[in-house]
Amino acid sequence: MDADLYDGDEYADEHAEHEPEPEPTLRVLIYSDDRTTRRQVMTALGRRPAADLPALEYVEVATEPMVIRLVDSTKFDLLILDGEAVPAGGMGVCRQLKDEIYHCPPILVIVGRPQDAWLATWSRADGVSAHPIDAIALPDVVARLLRKRVAVATV
Numbered sequence: 001m002d003a004d005l006y007d008g009d010e011y012a013d014e015h016a017e018h019e020p021e022p023e024p025t026l027r028v029l030i031y032s033d034d035r036t037t038r039r040q041v042m043t044a045l046g047r048r049p050a051a052d053l054p055a056l057e058y059v060e061v062a063t064e065p066m067v068i069r070l071v072d073s074t075k076f077d078l079l080i081l082d083g084e085a086v087p088a089g090g091m092g093v094c095r096q097l098k099d100e101i102y103h104c105p106p107i108l109v110i111v112g113r114p115q116d117a118w119l120a121t122w123s124r125a126d127g128v129s130a131h132p133i134d135a136i137a138l139p140d141v142v143a144r145l146l147r148k149r150v151a152v153a154t155v
Contacts, residue, residue: 032082
């Protein structure tokens with residue numbers, strides 16, 4: 001090819017492999033000592049809790065020390081903490097994170113029963129859902145929290 005006839009940008013545009021942009025995702029940490037509870041949460045939320053939100057990427061955690069370590073070192077868009085986890089319940093972990101992590105991501109606490117939702121206010125949770133996992137209510141709360149997070153991130 002003659003160098004005088006070659007326009008690098010045009011050639012690159014015509015012959016570049018057009019790979020799709022990677023789909024944005026929202027990273028969600030799910031803490032429970034019970035793997036069944038973690039599975040139920042992920043099943044209820046699915047790939048995305050609402051059509052207007054990016055896909056979710058899940059990080060499952062079974063111990064409180066690992067929650068603290070990961071939240072301290074990794075960017076999460078939402079934390080979902082099981083209030084019934086043993087030995088460290090999600091409400092206590094939530095309060096600790098809110099006290100210790102600068103710009104802590106929103107936290108949803110899953111309480112043992114709907115009547116315990118008032119306890120989540122003590123923990124400073126941003127959202128509450130109850131056991132058993134409700135596949136309609138949980139995605140609604142998660143979508144509300146993530147929409148706020150996405151709106152703040154785009155400003």
